[in-house]
Amino acid sequence: MRVVLTGSSGRLGRSIFNALAASHTVTGIDRSPFSTTHLIGDFTDKSILQEALRGADAIVHCAALHAPHVGAVSDGEFQRVNVDGTRLLAEAALSHGIKRFVFTSTTALYGHAVTPGRCCWIDEQTVPQPKSIYHRTKLEAERILEAVEFTGLQVRVLRMSRSFPEPANAMAAYRLHRGIDIRDVAAAHAAALVNGGNQFQRHMVSARTPFKMEDCEGLATDAASVIRLRAPAFAAEFDRRSWPLPQAIDRIYASASADGVLGWQSRFDYREVLAQLDRESLEVLPAFSLINRRPE
Secondary structure, X not given: OEEEEEOOOOHHHHHHHHHHOOOOEEEEEEOOOOOOOOEEOOOOOHHHHHHHHOOOOEEEEOOOOOHHHEOOEOHHHHHHHHHHXXXXXXXXXXXOOOOEEEEEEEHHHHHHHOOOOOOEEEOOOOOOOOOOHHHHHHHHHHHHHHOHHHOOOEEEEEEEOEOOOOEHHHHHHHOOOOEOOHHHXXXXXXXXXXXXXXXXXXXXXXXXXXXXXXXXXXXXXXXXXXXXXXXXXXXXXXXXXXXXXXXXXXEEEOOOOHHHHHOOOOOOOHHXXXXXXXXXXXXOEOOOOOOOOOOO
16 A cells, blocks of 8 residues: 655654555655655645655545644644645545545543543543644544545544653553553554544544543542552552552543454553663653753
8 A cells, every 4th residue: 555644754653654664655744854754845735745645545644733832833823734734635635536544633632521630531432622722723623534525535533642752650650541652553543544444433542541430530539549459560560669659540541442443452551661761762751850841
């Protein structure tokens, strides 16, 4: 299969390229040069699209403005890239006879569905309540792809959970309820290129959780006790490292359809985070390190 990959120089794009390149011919588009990028420029540039889409079988669209751009980039630019750009790409796919369109979305768009003081069970049936321009534009792009005008496309929307490098103690805990390894995200995109089923599909992509829905009340007030019950090996590892367990958990992202419909399961849980820390991988930050701080 010949696949066009937008955002191919980014961290996710590089991982998706790596997951696809052994079995598919991948053409990468990105504004920044990298070894996984063949066409350098904005994916909304029609001349670049014309070159990239000729003879293509599928598109994986992961290029976007993200949360770190909020406040640094205008709302109009978010609209141009995340919404108008997605529409343009979908229209171009139809005009070139491309049938499969995989769109990277985010669990962040659930936004206000997470209620302070509670633990919320969130799956594909949960109604998004976006907070920021980033959340709103990603949700709007999803709705564009779901519109009747694009029923000629086999669309797969993947709402990926938290996957960027963070302090190891936090990152490992997130793997229990709201995080995922970037390689698992890439594997989900590879699965979405070939799975069958309905014309439009939406799947949450998050690491498998040990928790059950009935754990939510306890997780909101005494998460450490629930963790010791549901994930005793995790608790033991934190004890061994003299790390405190989380005292409260506010959400659980539960992939309800990815296993059966997409044919995907996560592979890398909290143990991989700790192994990466121990081998000094750049994918994990030192435990309890301070991030996202402005200079004083």
